[in-house]
Amino acid sequence: MNWSLVPQQFVTGILNGGTIGLIALGIVLIYKSSEVFNFAHGHLVMFGAFLTWWFTGGGAEPGAGFIDLPLWGAVVAALIVSMGLGLVIERFALRPMTGQPLLAIMLMTLGLAQLFEGTTAILFGVELKSNFPAPFSPSDVLVIPFPGAFGDAIRLKYTLVATFVVATLAAVVFIWFFNSTKTGLAMRATAEDHEVARSVGIKVRRVFGLSWGIAGVIATLGGVLLATVSGVSLNLSTVALIAFPAILLGGLESLGGALLGGFAIGLVQALVQASRLIEVRNSSEIAPYLLLLVVLLIRPEGLFGQKRIERI
Amino acid sequence: MLQINNIEVVYSDVILVLRGISLAVPEKRIVSLLGANGAGKSTTLKAISGLLRTQQGEVTRGSIEWDGERIDGRSPDEIVQMGIVQVLEGRRLFEHLTVEENLRTGAVFRRTSDAELRRDLDEVYGYFPRLAEFRRRTAGYLSGGEQQMVVIGRALMAKPKLMLMDEPSLGLAPLLVQSIFEVIGRINEESGVSILLVEQNANVALRSASHAYVMETGRIVLDGPAEQLAENADIKEFYLGMTQVGGRKSYRDVKHYKRRKRWLG
Numbered sequence: 001m002n003w004s005l006v007p008q009q010f011v012t013g014i015l016n017g018g019t020i021g022l023i024a025l026g027i028v029l030i031y032k033s034s035e036v037f038n039f040a041h042g043h044l045v046m047f048g049a050f051l052t053w054w055f056t057g058g059g060a061e062p063g064a065g066f067i068d069l070p071l072w073g074a075v076v077a078a079l080i081v082s083m084g085l086g087l088v089i090e091r092f093a094l095r096p097m098t099g100q101p102l103l104a105i106m107l108m109t110l111g112l113a114q115l116f117e118g119t120t121a122i123l124f125g126v127e128l129k130s131n132f133p134a135p136f137s138p139s140d141v142l143v144i145p146f147p148g149a150f151g152d153a154i155r156l157k158y159t160l161v162a163t164f165v166v167a168t169l170a171a172v173v174f175i176w177f178f179n180s181t182k183t184g185l186a187m188r189a190t191a192e193d194h195e196v197a198r199s200v201g202i203k204v205r206r207v208f209g210l211s212w213g214i215a216g217v218i219a220t221l222g223g224v225l226l227a228t229v230s231g232v233s234l235n236l237s238t239v240a241l242i243a244f245p246a247i248l249l250g251g252l253e254s255l256g257g258a259l260l261g262g263f264a265i266g267l268v269q270a271l272v273q274a275s276r277l278i279e280v281r282n283s284s285e286i287a288p289y290l291l292l293l294v295v296l297l298i299r300p301e302g303l304f305g306q307k308r309i310e311r312i
Numbered sequence: 313m314l315q316i317n318n319i320e321v322v323y324s325d326v327i328l329v330l331r332g333i334s335l336a337v338p339e340k341r342i343v344s345l346l347g348a349n350g351a352g353k354s355t356t357l358k359a360i361s362g363l364l365r366t367q368q369g370e371v372t373r374g375s376i377e378w379d380g381e382r383i384d385g386r387s388p389d390e391i392v393q394m395g396i397v398q399v400l401e402g403r404r405l406f407e408h409l410t411v412e413e414n415l416r417t418g419a420v421f422r423r424t425s426d427a428e429l430r431r432d433l434d435e436v437y438g439y440f441p442r443l444a445e446f447r448r449r450t451a452g453y454l455s456g457g458e459q460q461m462v463v464i465g466r467a468l469m470a471k472p473k474l475m476l477m478d479e480p481s482l483g484l485a486p487l488l489v490q491s492i493f494e495v496i497g498r499i500n501e502e503s504g505v506s507i508l509l510v511e512q513n514a515n516v517a518l519r520s521a522s523h524a525y526v527m528e529t530g531r532i533v534l535d536g537p538a539e540q541l542a543e544n545a546d547i548k549e550f551y552l553g554m555t556q557v558g559g560r561k562s563y564r565d566v567k568h569y570k571r572r573k574r575w576l577g
Contacts, residue, residue, distance in 0.1 A: 182416075182420055185409075185413060185416055185417060185420060186417070186420045188406070188413075189406050189417040192406040192407065192408060192409065193404060193406060194366075195363065195366060195400070195404070196400060196404045196405070196406065197417070198363060198366060198388045198389070199361065199363055199388060199392075199397070199398050199400055199404075200392065200397065200417050200418050200421070200466060200467070200470060201388070201389045201392030201393060201397070201418075201420070201421035201470060202389065202417070202420055203389050203421075306408055
């Protein structure tokens with residue numbers, strides 16, 4: 001371990017974890033409300049990033065008078081479109097599958113993933129879009145003095161700090177919504193038992209629609225955050241896959257767990273890079289899964305997952 | 313007033329479960345529906361509450377009217393909105409929510425101010441003081457009797473005019489059954505809620521109800537004022553487990569399935 005690198009990597013890891021946690025949240029939300037593991041979430045993330053890029057006028061020739069919104073406007077527009085997209089997916093892909101085996105529904109989400117991959121490629125092209133408007137230039141760096149660290153300071157890119165703040169804020173707002181509002185209560189009730197939820201007058205279909213709408217929004221937000229760090233490309237869906245170990249680590253049913261899982265994964269990925277051994281440094285892709293393996297061996301339901309309450 | 317006219321219910325398009333049921337629940341009354349397993353009691357309740365459709369069941373004939381308005385074919389949330397709420401069999405609560413959250417889910421569909429919600433919660437705690445102590449507990453860890461209280465309380469939060477109760481005595485100790493039924497009686501009296509009660513425990517069901525129906529294989533075979541039914545010889549023998557004491561038993565009495573047959577008609 002190269003200890004002088006650890007403080008820097010620690011902070012970077014946590015900051016990266018925010019986005020991972022946010023993306024994980026979207027998957028947990030769908031799983032909680034309908035027990036469907038949404039394999040298409042990564043593609044929603046990717047698609048959201050492309051949408052935002054398109055709304056900023058990224059796809060047009062310069063000065064072609066195409067849609068040309070400032071970044072914030074593009075984000076808002078993309079969020080609205082992706083909310084609608086979530087509703088449409090629920091209405092036309094998931095609702096007709098009601099009552100089918102869960103496996104069939106999950107395969108449907110895999111199909112959706114392929115659909116998004118193809119559609120995005122056709123609409124926006126397959127090459128990396130490097131002209132995603134960055135709110136900060138790469139040289140905007142926050143320097144925090146930290147004696148003992150490499151160069152006696154921790155250097156943080158503004159972009160990274162900003163993504164962390166946005167991701168965490170969004171996650172906290174969403175968790176608050178879920179835990180403290182009436183609609184959130186209806187969603188939690190539906191997540192537990194559809195039939196009982198129906199019996200107390202909750203409009204279960206509306207709850208499903210809402211869940212997918214919110215998941216779409218969260219995905220797009222995650223996509224934008226990933227894009228500001230690494231640009232817009234079809235690869236973003238694969239990058240978003242890192243949310244899977246985060247979810248399993250935190251526990252499939254726990255929103256807070258997903259967020260913390262995201263931090264843990266970000267941390268592990270960054271910390272292995274502080275190693276002196278090249279083999280360990282290069283393992284940042286597999287390290288999260290190793291951690292996952294160990295945690296699941298000890299706690300099969302994840303760190304904060306629900307233990308099934310069974311009265312004997 | 314709830315009026316069921318000669319309904320037939322079919323599951324999955326082929327399985328005929330109710331073969332022409334008619335019954336009425338007058339305002340502010342308790343009506344019991346008795347019968348053995350598989351008689352179609354729960355199906356009757358689900359036909360009223362609209363939950364049937366999610367189980368591929370359908371009312372194929374007859375009508376269900378609530379205050380003169382047809383409600384068969386309506387969605388469960390519309391029916392709850394109209395003031396009919398079902399308490400499902402087997403203490404089905406939201407296990408991972410707290411007691412108070414469980415109660416609040418019952419009022420989610422209503423537009424309530426915080427003060428109103430508070431008042432309604434206090435009303436439920438008035439009926440079930442024990443729940444007030446446990447309001448922050450995870451509902452899944454409560455005892456069976458307490459869970460039954462939560463489920464009834466949750467239904468009360470909907471401010472219903474009619475409650476459909478499916479076997480509230482299921483799996484509870486006799487003393488608990490008694491206290492639950494006391495509260496059911498109070499809910500009926502104090503809040504003026506009519507109650508359609510499905511029970512296998514005929515004893516307690518007949519005691520609390522004003523009118524009762526006996527179902528068998530999808531038909532109503534007997535009905536009348538509850539006191540009268542409690543005196544009925546067949547009911548006594550088959551549901552209350554009483555036989556004439558002292559009298560000599562003939563073989564015919566032992567073979568009661570033969571006498572039962574005439575109900576199947």
